[in-house]
Amino acid sequence: MSDCIFCKIANKEIDSKIVYEDESAVAFRDLSPQAPEHILIIPKKHIGGVNELTGGDAALMGHIMAEALPKLAKDLNIAESGYRVVINSGEDGQQTVKHLHVHLIGGRKMTWPPG
Numbered sequence: 001m002s003d004c005i006f007c008k009i010a011n012k013e014i015d016s017k018i019v020y021e022d023e024s025a026v027a028f029r030d031l032s033p034q035a036p037e038h039i040l041i042i043p044k045k046h047i048g049g050v051n052e053l054t055g056g057d058a059a060l061m062g063h064i065m066a067e068a069l070p071k072l073a074k075d076l077n078i079a080e081s082g083y084r085v086v087i088n089s090g091e092d093g094q095q096t097v098k099h100l101h102v103h104l105i106g107g108r109k110m111t112w113p114p115g
């Protein structure tokens, strides 16, 4: 999608600190980190958010959640200490970028409930 900032990051049209990439996903450091480790994992193809997911995206999301994310957590050395995985959706969910992204946040003790 031409006016999507995360598509531009995935296509290397704008700079970001990429920490992981494969054929279908890319992960980069959040511009406004909320913890020592704050990574965004996105599908390379444009999906606006959780509401736009279809059954055809099951393998892609399974790959992101079950392969890319655990590998990143391990590589960042937060797999054992723990971390939080967040997908914000829509206005009440405070989704600001309309390209599906999974927040991987760690490196400090989290609080609950979230604000």
Ligand code: DGP
Binding pocket: 005, 016, 017, 028, 029, 030, 031, 032, 040, 087, 088, 094, 095, 096, 097, 098
């Ligand atoms: P959300 O509220 O779930 O839509 O989170 C969007 C996140 O994206 C937010 O934590 C800040 C981050 N972000 C926004 N624009 C950019 C950007 O251009 N580069 C990077 N690395 N992160 C961005």
